[in-house]
Amino acid sequence: MARPSKPLISRDAAVEASIEIIDSEGLEAFSLPRLAKHMGVRAPSLYHHFSDKNEILTEVARFIAGTSVARPRRRPGPDWPEYFVALALNFRQSILRHRNAAPILLQHLPRELFVGTYEDTAQFLLDSGVPAHLHVRILDGMETLSIGTVLMEAMRPPSTKSTIFPNVDKTSQPLLTEALATNPLTQKQLFEEMVRSFLHGIIRDHELDSEAVAG
Incomplete structure (x- = not known):
């Protein structure tokens, strides 16, 4: 389809409108005609900015998982893992704000989305004294940890401390029932501690390896 000679809408406005539709009506309601109607334009106008629906959905994924995720303001130092904990929590918050878009992220999240920030992040690690290897x-x-965990959570109904594992039968699963009853952490806190444990595990393993070499 030929693109109009003059743009009638902006690319950013189309992405924002797409997210509004998906948030309020669900992914199944999204289509190019529905987007055009929502924006008060004719569908051909969209082709000035996007080649097809898939390109729009890719930009939706890029915005939700990238552009809208706040970067923590932390200086490099020995507490560098907390930078990544904060970043992971910001990522989680952005994704869960748009739960209906979770399937889009599974299919359309650009693989190179995070690579552009990794140079700066590697410099942050180096300045914090973390070895390059x-x-x-x-x-x-x-x-891997953030995307996998958060998207899985986004595609499930919201849970409480006692329903993190749904449909647990207290008769046939008494140990799991007791574990849920004594669990003090929310889903958010569990995610936070999982990220922190992963990072401190890398530190611990590195220190043990260094000690083994020195010994």
Whole structure:
């Protein structure tokens, strides 16, 4: 389809409108005609900015998982893991704000989305005294852990402390029932502690390896 000679809408406005539709009406309601109607334009106008629906959804994923995620304001130092904990929590908050878009992120999240920030993050790690050979382990691990965990949570109904594992039968599963009853952490706190444990585990392993070499 030929693109109009003059843009009638902005690319950013189309992405914002797409998110509004998906948030309020669900992903199944989203289409190019529905987006055009929402914006008060004709569908062909959208083709000035996007080649097809998939390109719009990719930009929606890029905005939710990238642009709208706040970067923590922390200086490099020995408490560097807390920078990543804060970043992971900000990522989680952005994703859960748009739960209906979770399937989009699974299918359309650009693989290179986070690579652009990794140079700065690697510099932050280096300035914090983290050896370069640990950087990929940290960055790749954080990406996998955050995306996998948060998207799984986003595609499930919101839970309380006692319903983190749904449909637990207290008769046939008494140990799990007791574990849920004594669990003091919310879903958010569990995620936070999981990220923190991952990062401190890397530190611990590195220190043990260094001690083994020195010994």
